[in-house]
Amino acid sequence: MSAIVVGGGVNGLVAATYLARAGRKVVLLEAKDALGGACATTTFATGFKGPTIAHALTALDPRVVAELKLARRGLKFAVRDMPTVALRADGKHLVIGRDVRATARGIAAHSRADAEAWPRFRRELFDLARAMRPFWWDEPKRGWNLPPTIATLRRQNLAAWLDSRFESDAVKAAVACDASGLSPLVPGSPLLLVWRGCQEMCGLQSAAAIPLGGPGALVDALTAAAKVASVELRTGAHVADILVKDGAATGVVLESGEEIVAKRVLASLSHSQLLATKAGRSALGIGESTALERSVPAVASAKVLLALNAAPNFGGSPSRGRFLLADKIETFVTAHAASRAGCMPEELALEVVVPTAADPALAPMGQHVVSIRIAPLPRHLAGGWDAAKAPLAAKAIAALERCAPGLARHVTAAQVLTPDDIAKRYGEEDEVTVERVMSDWPSRILTPIKGLFLCGAASEPVGAVSGRAGRIAAAHALREAAK
Numbered sequence: 001m002s003a004i005v006v007g008g009g010v011n012g013l014v015a016a017t018y019l020a021r022a023g024r025k026v027v028l029l030e031a032k033d034a035l036g037g038a039c040a041t042t043t044f045a046t047g048f049k050g051p052t053i054a055h056a057l058t059a060l061d062p063r064v065v066a067e068l069k070l071a072r073r074g075l076k077f078a079v080r081d082m083p084t085v086a087l088r089a090d091g092k093h094l095v096i097g098r099d100v101r102a103t104a105r106g107i108a109a110h111s112r113a114d115a116e117a118w119p120r121f122r123r124e125l126f127d128l129a130r131a132m133r134p135f136w137w138d139e140p141k142r143g144w145n146l147p148p149t150i151a152t153l154r155r156q157n158l159a160a161w162l163d164s165r166f167e168s169d170a171v172k173a174a175v176a177c178d179a180s181g182l183s184p185l186v187p188g189s190p191l192l193l194v195w196r197g198c199q200e201m202c203g204l205q206s207a208a209a210i211p212l213g214g215p216g217a218l219v220d221a222l223t224a225a226a227k228v229a230s231v232e233l234r235t236g237a238h239v240a241d242i243l244v245k246d247g248a249a250t251g252v253v254l255e256s257g258e259e260i261v262a263k264r265v266l267a268s269l270s271h272s273q274l275l276a277t278k279a280g281r282s283a284l285g286i287g288e289s290t291a292l293e294r295s296v297p298a299v300a301s302a303k304v305l306l307a308l309n310a311a312p313n314f315g316g317s318p319s320r321g322r323f324l325l326a327d328k329i330e331t332f333v334t335a336h337a338a339s340r341a342g343c344m345p346e347e348l349a350l351e352v353v354v355p356t357a358a359d360p361a362l363a364p365m366g367q368h369v370v371s372i373r374i375a376p377l378p379r380h381l382a383g384g385w386d387a388a389k390a391p392l393a394a395k396a397i398a399a400l401e402r403c404a405p406g407l408a409r410h411v412t413a414a415q416v417l418t419p420d421d422i423a424k425r426y427g428e429e430d431e432v433t434v435e436r437v438m439s440d441w442p443s444r445i446l447t448p449i450k451g452l453f454l455c456g457a458a459s460e461p462v463g464a465v466s467g468r469a470g471r472i473a474a475a476h477a478l479r480e481a482a483k
């Protein structure tokens with residue numbers, strides 16, 4: 001075997017396929033019985049399918065889609081460019097689409113000054129985002145310099161940055177949702193917004209899309225591409241450790257005791273998961289281990305799926321949207337502070353999509369699926385997450401009910417995944433930090449063990465369904481093999 005890929009999520013599948021297309025003999029080992037990881041469509045109630053974790057594609061690398069010919073392997077989109085709808089308790093919902101003028105007209109209902117500022121802000125953000133593409137989309141090339149504005153943004157916080165551009169809470173809160181991985185008071189937090197603006201979906205900058213059939217359809221297309229490239233796909237194969245000899249990876253050992261030998265191992269592990277392996281512990285120095293221990297996140301997110309026996313009504317807004325619930329930018333500030341203290345935030349920030357509005361086949365006729373991401377939340381909640389599971393769902397439904405009156409009585413089933421559930425299923429993520437966002441690809445992908453590369457979302461500047469880490473890790477591994 002030339003290479004082993006650990007983990008069959010989007011990044012593992014992408015890495016394995018690029019390696020196999022370059023003529024390498026590759027085995028992909030996935031612990032679970034199904035491929036896809038956090039990008040999956042699940043049946044959570046009889047007749048109802050929904051996105052287990054990721055529910056809107058905002059960062060899928062267009063090069064992965066084109067190079068792996070995913071359209072030919074069956075990938076179709078139910079919706080390519082959902083508007084963002086900031087739901088307001090007063091019913092003055094704000095629709096932010098990619099049409100700058102239409103958005104500005106909607107903003108005028110909240111503030112004339114903000115409506116005028118919007119086109120300027122959008123241009124500024126997109127220009128910065130494009131300037132950062134060579135850094136975030138590729139490995140840094142010789143001669144490429146960080147735009148000076150980025151250095152300034154590293155010192156500024158999002159709250160102040162938005163305060164100097166807008167006056168209305170509605171606009172500031174809606175914009176801040178895309179940077180909710182960091183508290184808006186953290187210096188450098190505007191960079192998350194620039195990262196988001198840098199992404200392209202279906203050729204559209206900063207768009208949000210849903211595949212036909214849900215996120216699992218992307219995994220089906222990637223699986224088909226992997227099979228065409230002759231990747232050996234093994235499910236139910238939990239890797240217990242990485243084998244290392246003289247500082248270099250020599251293969252892996254499965255929980256069953258089976259050993260598989262290869263010179264290169266690409267693992268969809270976070271840095272904190274690597275530290276948990278025997279190989280990781282022995283390869284890392286004390287300083288590095290201590291730094292990695294600190295990368296275990298204090299802040300995480302939860303996921304709720306609801307089955308509804310009627311369409312949700314968000315006050316006349318288009319239901320094919322990405323709905324955001326956060327009253328003010330302070331919602332994120334206080335939620336981050338509470339989460340870091342291990343407490344449930346008083347007010348939850350929600351991102352909601354209605355997959356059935358784009359793809360009615362996901363539920364019985366006339367019925368609907370509502371998918372909710374709740375973030376930020378404490379990774380470790382005082383009193384434990386088990387007892388807080390039902391109250392969390394009730395709190396999220398109550399928050400939605402304020403903007404979509406009557407929604408609660410139409411809920412017929414729910415699936416709740418707390419930060420604990422998510423970490424148990426998919427492993428511990430790495431903390432989102434400004435240092436991570438601004439570090440280069442080699443430092444996120446290479447490890448102190450020769451031949452061991454990290455290829456999962458934790459190696460991306462910000463974790464998302466993108467496949468970029470898998471693509472770049474495969475390129476690194478191929479380059480090393482050619483030396």
Ligand SMILES: Cc1cc2nc3c(=O)[nH]c(=O)nc-3n(C[C@H](O)[C@H](O)[C@H](O)COP(=O)(O)OP(=O)(O)OC[C@H]3O[C@@H](n4cnc5c(N)ncnc54)[C@H](O)[C@@H]3O)c2cc1C
Nearest residue numbers: 007009010011031037038054055056239456457463464465
């Ligand atoms: C609540 C939540 C909501 C999100 N929503 C979105 C969204 O809407 N849009 C978006 O773009 N992103 C979203 N994300 C992020 C996105 O889901 C992830 O970044 C992405 O799916 C990660 O892909 P991956 O392939 O790197 O890792 P994963 O999908 O986590 O796959 C890793 C795979 O490795 C396997 N594995 C782990 N350890 C081993 C082992 N020892 N042996 C064998 N196999 C192993 C796991 O079983 C898993 O299948 C969300 C994340 C969370 C937590």
